[in-house]
Every structure is written in C-alpha cells, then in structure tokens.
Amino acid sequence: MVVNRRALIASTVALLAGQGPVRAAGDVSPVTVLQLRRRSIEVNGRSASVFGIRQPNGTMGLTTKVGATFRVRVENQIDARSLIHWHGLTPPWRQDGVPGISGPPIPPGKSADYDFPLRFGGTFWMHSHEGLQEQLLMTAPLIIHDGRDQPGQQELVLMLADFSFTPPEQIYEELRKPREMAGMATQAKAGEAAKPDLNDVNYDAFLANDRTLADPEVIKVEPGGGILLRVINGSAMSNFHLDLGSLSGELIAVDGFRVVPVTGRRFPIAVAQRLDIRLSLPRNAAAYPVRAVLEGSARQTGIVLLAGAAPVSRIPDMAAQPAPALSLDLERRLRAVAPLTPRPADRVYTLNLTGDMATYVWSINNVPWTPDVPPLPIAKGERVELVLVNKTPMPHPMHLHGHEFQVVEIDGQRFAGAVRDTVLVLPRGRVVIAFDANNPGWWAFHCHLLYHLEAGMFTTFRYV
Numbered sequence: 230m231v232v233n234r235r236a237l238i239a240s241t242v243a244l245l246a247g248q249g250p251v252r253a254a255g256d257v258s259p260v261t262v263l264q265l266r267r268r269s270i271e272v273n274g275r276s277a278s279v280f281g282i283r284q285p286n287g288t289m290g291l292t293t294k295v296g297a298t299f300r301v302r303v304e305n306q307i308d309a310r311s312l313i314h315w316h317g318l319t320p321p322w323r324q325d326g327v328p329g330i331s332g333p334p335i336p337p338g339k340s341a342d343y344d345f346p347l348r349f350g351g352t353f354w355m356h357s358h359e360g361l362q363e364q365l366l367m368t369a370p371l372i373i374h375d376g377r378d379q380p381g382q383q384e385l386v387l388m389l390a391d392f393s394f395t396p397p398e399q400i401y402e403e404l405r406k407p408r409e410m411a412g413m414a415t416q417a418k419a420g421e422a423a424k425p426d427l428n429d430v431n432y433d434a435f436l437a438n439d440r441t442l443a444d445p446e447v448i449k450v451e452p453g454g455g456i457l458l459r460v461i462n463g464s465a466m467s468n469f470h471l472d473l474g475s476l477s478g479e480l481i482a483v484d485g486f487r488v489v490p491v492t493g494r495r496f497p498i499a500v501a502q503r504l505d506i507r508l509s510l511p512r513n514a515a516a517y518p519v520r521a522v523l524e525g526s527a528r529q530t531g532i533v534l535l536a537g538a539a540p541v542s543r544i545p546d547m548a549a550q551p552a553p554a555l556s557l558d559l560e561r562r563l564r565a566v567a568p569l570t571p572r573p574a575d576r577v578y579t580l581n582l583t584g585d586m587a588t589y590v591w592s593i594n595n596v597p598w599t600p601d602v603p604p605l606p607i608a609k610g611e612r613v614e615l616v617l618v619n620k621t622p623m624p625h626p627m628h629l630h631g632h633e634f635q636v637v638e639i640d641g642q643r644f645a646g647a648v649r650d651t652v653l654v655l656p657r658g659r660v661v662i663a664f665d666a667n668n669p670g671w672w673a674f675h676c677h678l679l680y681h682l683e684a685g686m687f688t689t690f691r692y693v
C-alpha cells in the first residue's frame with residue numbers, strides 16, 4: 230500500500246515537473262541541483278541537528294542573474310516529505326512550493342523540477358513551506374544579480390535566524406496549551422497601556438549566517454571599499470533592528486525591489502523581509518560589527534566586517550540598550566523606484582488579522598485556515614487592494630505569494646510606498662497593499678510568523 234501510494238505521489242511530482250514552460254530551442258541554462266539535507270551546527274558550544282538547502286558542492290542556496298531561467302531540481306534527502314517555496318519570486322503557481330496549494334510535497338528520496346524565467350533581480354530566499362521545517366533552518370539565500378551590482382563592489386549576505394534546542398513541534402505544542410494565566414497576563418498587559426505582545430517563543434540563540442556572537446562570522450573586506458550587504462530575515466518568529474554601528478548605510482532595496490535610497494545606521498527588518506544596503510568603508514583598518522537586535526529585547530546576533538589588520542573584540546550577545554518594538558516609521562518613508570501604475574482598485578478585500586495569544590488560534594476574518602476554506606476570488610487583469618486590519622496585540626508580517634505588491638496606505642495615510650512581498654502590520658494598525666493580478670493561479674497569503682501560519686493565519690486567492 231505504502232509503495233503504491235508513494236509511487237502515485239512520485240508520479241504527481243513528475244507531472245508537476247512537466248508543467249514548466251516548454252524549453253526554448255538553444256536555451257542551455259544548466260540545471261542547478263538543490264539537496265535538502267540534515268546537517269549539524271554548533272550553537273553555544275552544543276551540537277544541533279538542523280536542515281540545510283545546499284548544492285552538491287556545498288553552496289548554500291542559489292545565486293543567479295536576472296533574465297536567466299530558474300532551472301532547479303530539488304532532491305529531498307531527509308527522512309520526511311518537504312517542499313521549497315521561492316520567497317518573493319513569481320513562478321507559475323504549480324511551482325510555488327506550498328504543499329496542498331501549488332502541489333504535493335516531495336516524498337523522501339524523490340525530487341521535483343522547476344523551470345521558469347526570472348523577470349527581476351534582487352535579494353530573495355527559499356524555505357520549506359512544509360510543517361515546521363523552517364524553524365530547523367530549511368532556509369537559504371536566493372540571490373538574483375542585476376544592475377544594482379556595481380563593479381568592484383563586494384557582496385555579502387547576512388542571513389538571520391532564531392534557534393531553539395527544543396523541537397519545533399514541542400514549541401508549538403507549548404504555545405497551544407490552554408493557559409490558566411492567560412486572563413491575568415492579558416489584564417497586566419492592558420494595564421501597561423496596550424503594550425504590544427512580542428516574541429512568543431523564548432529562543433536559545435539568534436544566528437547570523439548560522440553562528441552566534443560567541444563565534445561570529447568575520448568577513449574580510451577592503452578598507453575604503455564598497456559593499457552591497459544583502460540582509461535576509463530567515464527567522465521563524467523574530468523581528469530585528471539591523472544596527473550598522475559606526476557605519477552609515479544606504480538602503481537601496483526592500484524585499485528585492487528598489488526604493489529611493491534612505492541613509493541610516495539602523496533599519497527594521499521583520500520576519501521574511503530583506504534589506505539591500507550599500508556601505509562605503511572608511512580607509513583605515515578597523516573591525517565593524519553589524520548587529521541585529523531583537524525587537525523588544527537586548528538580545529542580539531551579528532557578523533563582523535574586518536577591514537585590514539585590526540583587532541576584533543568580543544561582542545556581547547546582549548546589546549547595551551533594549552531595542553523597541555518595530556515601527557513603520559521607515560515603511561512610511563519608503564518610495565518605490567518603480568511603483569505600480571496608479572489606477573483605482575477593481576476589487577478590495579478587507580482582511581482582519583484575528584486571533585489571540587491565550588488560545589493560540591490565529592486567523593483571517595476570524596477563520597483559521599483549513600483546506601475547506603474557499604479561496605478568495607480575483608480576476609486576471611484586476612488591480613486588487615487588500616486592507617489589512619490588525620485586531621490583535623501582536624505585529625504580523627504578512628506575505629503574498631506569486632505577486633509583488635505596493636504599500637499604498639498606513640493608518641489612513643495614502644502614499645506610493647515600497648514595492649515588496651512582506652509587510653508588517655502593527656498591533657491595532659492598518660496597512661493597505663495593492664497588486665496587479667497578473668499571474669493566474671492559486672496563491673497563498675499569510676502571516677509569516679511560523680506558528681501563526683501553522684495555527685491558521687492563512688488564506689488563498691484563486692484565479693485560474
């Protein structure tokens with residue numbers, strides 16, 4: 230029985246692979262193999278078994294260029310089914326990597342093929358959309374080079390993650406346990422003038438490129454040189470403030486899409502978001518820590534940029550000051566370099582972000598998602614606006630699959646904001662996003678906090 234069922238699933242995966250675009254004659258883009266594997270890393274002196282997405286030569290994830298074909302074979306070498314989502318890309322919907330929506334998961338020992346054109350460049354990432362695998366680092370960078378890459382500029386990727394020695398299933402179980410204290414906790418919080426509810430999970434560590442500040446990655450850079458720093462928040466549940474220390478940076482893109490540059494030393498980055506930041510290093514030899522401080526906390530992680538021969542001092546894993554909760558002050562200032570063509574919306578959906586910490590049921594319009602929830606209809610060619618109203622005391626980073634969107638309103642103020650794929654909606658806040666329905670299919674829209682997603686803050690759009 231098992232064999233038959235697996236054979237059936239395998240043939241479905243093969244069918245899925247056959248649904249890519251017909252290969253153009255003379256197109257010789259090679260197939261990149263990505264292997265889903267178990268691996269061990271060391272966290273705070275302890276060995277941890279996690280996942281990884283690697284090419285056979287050990288490269289994490291994938292770097293390619295705009296205009297190329299995304300031609301990838303994913304080989305599942307772990308002992309569980311899996312499926313990888315190409316976060317921020319706009320593939321044909323069958324190749325989007327959401328189990329049960331875009332296609333079946335890949336059984337252990339099997340593979341799936343992907344083949345679609347890359348129509349824009351930028352900093353993206355890939356992660357498992359199956360179960361809670363993302364918490365165990367089934368994540369990797371997905372970099373698409375384009376015109377923002379300047380000659381002589383050094384490119385660095387900083388990938389953030391949250392880590393626990395507790396298995397993710399157990400973390401989720403603990404969160405879902407009925408809480409006798411819940412009422413009291415809510416009252417206490419109400420007494421503190423509706424303080425936002427942050428950081429559901431108490432993590433053992435925060436990682437930057439798989440390492441903690443006890444043993445950070447030290448990257449050699451050129452004194453006086455230029456750097457393009459690509460920051461990816463691959464955390465399951467943790468929003469950060471990126472802190473450049475003594476360096477000043479120029480933010481040139483968010484979630485892969487260009488913005489009118491914003492100069493600063495500190496930039497917020499919510500779960501699943503990316504920042505492209507240009508740095509110009511001073512000419513003297515020095516070590517520059519680049520830190521990410523957890524919101525509402527002093528806990529931090531980071532890397533060190535080492536320009537020339539200079540001492541690297543130990544960076545404590547607690548910042549001198551606790552960081553505030555993320556705000557949308559930067560989001561309000563961002564302006565897309567290539568905004569959507571202004572036009573009235575053909576269709577508007579109000580999506581209330583609902584749920585509560587006490588029962589740990591998270592939902593959209595009070596409906597926790599199940600496969601029986603009907604998709605929201607939209608039609609090809611429409612300009613769609615989503616009015617996101619956060620009814621909860623927690624911030625939710627909301628992600629739309631298969632389309633880039635533009636932030637067009639925050640708390641009643643209309644503006645032509647950033648084009649991106651994940652936006653943070655603050656407690657009791659309201660954000661409106663607009664997108665063009667130009668990629669027919671069945672698409673997920675959800676909170677990117679892993680355990681909120683798992684608990685049901687998820688819905689779908691369909692136009693096939």
Ligand SMILES: [Cu+2]
Nearest residue numbers: 625676678681
């Ligand atoms: Cu959420």
